[in-house]
Amino acid sequence: MxxxxxxxxxxxxxxxxxxxxxxxxxxxxxxxxxxxxxxxxGGIFNPVVLKRFTLAWKADEQLKISIPFYKNLEDKLQQKFINNWNIYRRFHSVEEQNEWFVAADKPGLSRFLDPGLKKNTNPNLDVPYSFGMVQQTGNIETxxxxxxxxxxxxxxxxxxxxxxxxxxxxxxxxxxxxxxxxxxxxxxxxxxxxxxxxxxxxxxLRGNKGEYITIYSEDLDLDFAIKSSVFIMPLGNHLYKVGATYDHQDKTPGVTGQAREKLVKQLGSIIKCDFEVVDQVAGIRPAVAxxxxxxxxxxxxxxxxxxxxxxxxxxxxxxxxxxxxxxxxxxxxxxxxxxxxxxxxxxxxxxx
Ligand SMILES: Cc1cc2nc3c(=O)[nH]c(=O)nc-3n(C[C@H](O)[C@H](O)[C@H](O)COP(=O)(O)OP(=O)(O)OC[C@H]3O[C@@H](n4cnc5c(N)ncnc54)[C@H](O)[C@@H]3O)c2cc1C
CATH class of the missing domain: 3.50.50.60 (FAD/NAD(P)-binding domain)
Structure with a gap:
C-alpha cells in the first residue's frame, strides 16, 4: 500500500x-x-502586476516560500535553475511614469519597485519615455x-x-x-x-493558451528583461524569449502562425535591430475565472x-x-x- x-x-x-x-x-x-x-x-517570478503597478495576489508571501524551494532543488539535483535579472518596465506616457512614483512609495511595493527612472542607453531599443526597474525578479528554467x-x-x-x-x-x-x-x-x-x-x-477551469517565440539577435545585447506590450527575456548566447500571448478561445496544443506574427509585430515596435525567430512553443495555462x-x-x-x-x-x-x-x-x-x-x-x- x-x-x-x-x-x-x-x-x-x-x-x-x-x-x-x-x-x-x-x-x-x-x-x-x-x-x-x-x-x-517563461518561468518568470515577479511579484508585481506590471499593468497596474500593484502587488500580485499574496506574492510577497509566495516569494518567501518559492525561492528557497527552488534553491533547495538546485542543491538536491546539483544543477542551476534560477536566473536573477531585473525587469525594466517600458513606460508609454508621462502619466505612467507618475503612477510608478506613487506605487514605488507604497509600503508593500517599495521593496520591489526602484523609485528612480532608468534612462535607456541601448541604441537598438525604441524607448520614448524611461524605464521603471522591478527588483527581486528572474526566472526558473522550468x-x-x-x-x-x-x-x-x-x-x-x-x-x-x-x-x-x-x-x-x-x-x-x-x-x-x-x-x-x-x-x-x-x-x-x-x-x-x-x-x-x-x-x-x-x-x-478554463484554459488560456500562451505562445512564446525565441529570437536570435546579435545586436540586441540585453542583460535585463523588458516588459512592454510584450515581454523580452534574455536567455544568453544572443537568444531571447518573447511573449507570451493570451488566448481564451483556442484550446488546441500546437503553435500558430497568428501568434508568431503578432509577437514579431509587437517586438518590432520595441527593438530596432535585426532578429531571427528560431523557435516557437505553446501551452495551455490552467486558468480559473x-x-x-x-x-x-x-x-x-x-x-x-x-x-x-x-x-x-x-x-x-x-x-x-x-x-x-x-x-x-x-x-x-x-x-x-x-x-x-x-x-x-x-x-x-x-x-x-
Ligand atoms: C506560454 C506560457 C508562459 C508562461 N509563463 C509563466 C511564467 O513566466 N511564470 C509563471 O509563473 N507561470 C507561467 N506560466 C503558467 C505556468 O506554466 C502554469 O501556472 C503552471 O505550469 C501550471 O502547472 P501545473 O502543474 O498545474 O499544470 P501543467 O504544467 O499543465 O502540468 C500538468 C501535467 O499533468 C500531466 N497530465 C495531465 N493529464 C494526465 C493524465 N491523464 N495522465 C498522466 N499525466 C497527465 C501533463 O502531462 C502535465 O505534465 C506560463 C504558461 C504558458 C502556457
Whole structure:
C-alpha cells in the first residue's frame, strides 16, 4: 500500500512530490506529457502586476516560500535553475511614469519597485519615455528542472511514464486501487488536463493558451528583461524569449502562425535591430475565472484531492499550495476559502 498516487508532473505535481518526500511519504507520479504549460513557461517570478503597478495576489508571501524551494532543488539535483535579472518596465506616457512614483512609495511595493527612472542607453531599443526597474525578479528554467526531477524520481522508482486511465481507478473504503497499485490517497495535478478527469471536470477551469517565440539577435545585447506590450527575456548566447500571448478561445496544443506574427509585430515596435525567430512553443495555462487556485478534496470521495488552477503564475504559487493541501489531508487544517475548490461545489457539482 502506497501513501499517495500523484497524477501529473508539472509545477504542481513537482511541488506536491517535494512536500510528500519532506514528510517521508511513499508515492508514485504518473505523467504522459499530454500538457506542457510548465515546460514552455517563461518561468518568470515577479511579484508585481506590471499593468497596474500593484502587488500580485499574496506574492510577497509566495516569494518567501518559492525561492528557497527552488534553491533547495538546485542543491538536491546539483544543477542551476534560477536566473536573477531585473525587469525594466517600458513606460508609454508621462502619466505612467507618475503612477510608478506613487506605487514605488507604497509600503508593500517599495521593496520591489526602484523609485528612480532608468534612462535607456541601448541604441537598438525604441524607448520614448524611461524605464521603471522591478527588483527581486528572474526566472526558473522550468523545463530543465522538470526533466531533472523526472530522472530523480526514476532513480527512486517513483515515476510512471504513462497516461493515467481514469476508468481504471476504483475508490475503496479508505484507499484507492489503480491497476496493480493501492494507495491511501490520490492527488490530481493535471493542469488543463483536468478537463478529461471525470472526478474534477466539473470545476470551472478554463484554459488560456500562451505562445512564446525565441529570437536570435546579435545586436540586441540585453542583460535585463523588458516588459512592454510584450515581454523580452534574455536567455544568453544572443537568444531571447518573447511573449507570451493570451488566448481564451483556442484550446488546441500546437503553435500558430497568428501568434508568431503578432509577437514579431509587437517586438518590432520595441527593438530596432535585426532578429531571427528560431523557435516557437505553446501551452495551455490552467486558468480559473476568479484567478485563484483550485485546491482541496473531492466533494464526495474523501481520499481524492486536486491541486490546480495556478493560471499564469505557477512558479510562485505552486510551492505554497502543496503544503497547504497536505496540511488539510493529514492534519485537517482547513484551507482558506479563496483557494478551496469547495467554493464551486454548490454551483457546479452534481452529486452522484
Ligand atoms: C506560454 C506560457 C508562459 C508562461 N509563463 C509563466 C511564467 O513566466 N511564470 C509563471 O509563473 N507561470 C507561467 N506560466 C503558467 C505556468 O506554466 C502554469 O501556472 C503552471 O505550469 C501550471 O502547472 P501545473 O502543474 O498545474 O499544470 P501543467 O504544467 O499543465 O502540468 C500538468 C501535467 O499533468 C500531466 N497530465 C495531465 N493529464 C494526465 C493524465 N491523464 N495522465 C498522466 N499525466 C497527465 C501533463 O502531462 C502535465 O505534465 C506560463 C504558461 C504558458 C502556457
Amino acid at each position: 502506497l501513501d499517495y498516487i500523484v497524477v501529473g508532473l508539472g509545477l504542481s505535481g513537482l511541488a506536491v512530490s517535494e512536500e510528500l518526500e519532506k514528510r517521508n511519504r511513499s508515492f508514485v507520479v504518473f505523467d504522459d506529457h499530454s500538457q506542457n504549460s510548465s515546460y514552455v513557461a 523545463e530543465d528542472l522538470l526533466n531533472n526531477y523526472i530522472t530523480y524520481l526514476q532513480k527512486n522508482d517513483s515515476f510512471i511514464n504513462e497516461r493515467f486511465d481514469y476508468s481504471k481507478l476504483v475508490s475503496r473504503d479508505g484507499f484507492v486501487e489503480y491497476k496493480d497499485l493501492k494507495a491511501r490517497n490520490i492527488i490530481f495535478c493535471e493542469g488543463f488536463g483536468i478537463r478529461n478527469n471525470p472526478y474534477f471536470s466539473y470545476l470551472p 476568479d484567478r485563484r487556485p483550485l485546491v482541496g478534496a473531492h466533494p464526495e470521495i474523501k481520499n481524492m484531492f486536486c491541486c490546480n488552477g495556478f493560471g499564469s503564475r505557477g512558479v510562485l504559487i505552486a510551492p505554497s499550495m502543496a503544503p497547504k493541501l497536505l496540511d488539510l489531508m493529514e492534519k485537517d487544517v482547513p484551507l482558506d476559502s479563496e483557494i478551496d475548490l469547495q467554493r464551486f461545489t454548490k454551483k457546479h457539482y452534481k452529486p452522484s
